[in-house]
Amino acid sequence: MGKRSSPTLDAFADYVVEYCDPAFGDYIGKAPEDSDLDYDWLVPTEDAWRSGDRTVQCAAYDPNISRLTRSLRGIRQ
Numbered sequence: 001m002g003k004r005s006s007p008t009l010d011a012f013a014d015y016v017v018e019y020c021d022p023a024f025g026d027y028i029g030k031a032p033e034d035s036d037l038d039y040d041w042l043v044p045t046e047d048a049w050r051s052g053d054r055t056v057q058c059a060a061y062d063p064n065i066s067r068l069t070r071s072l073r074g075i076r077q
Contacts, residue, residue, distance in 0.1 A: 006049035012056065016041050020058035028060055029076035036077045038063050 007015075024039050025031045032039065039060045044053040060072050 006044060006046050012041075012043045015056060016058065019056070023058060024060055027073055029074050036064075037061065037072060037075070 020039060020041060021032055024035075024037075028035055028037060030037075037060050039058050041059070042057045044055060062068065062072070062077070
């Protein structure tokens with residue numbers, strides 16, 4: 001991933017599959033493809049990337065519930 005401009009969306013997506021999929025499985029207790037849950041991800045803006053931010057955040061959610069009231073950790077759904 002280059003230092004001046006942020007990677008392409010495809011490069012971020014490849015990174016997400018490599019790192020967020022296993023993290024999802026560890027956290028939820030089921031692989032994403034076997035789960036009723038889903039996850040989304042956020043990447044640094046172009047300005048943040050130029051400033052050195054390399055943080056990719058992945059967040060699990062239940063697509064059938066608009067507001068979670070508890071943690072999804074270990075839920076195995």
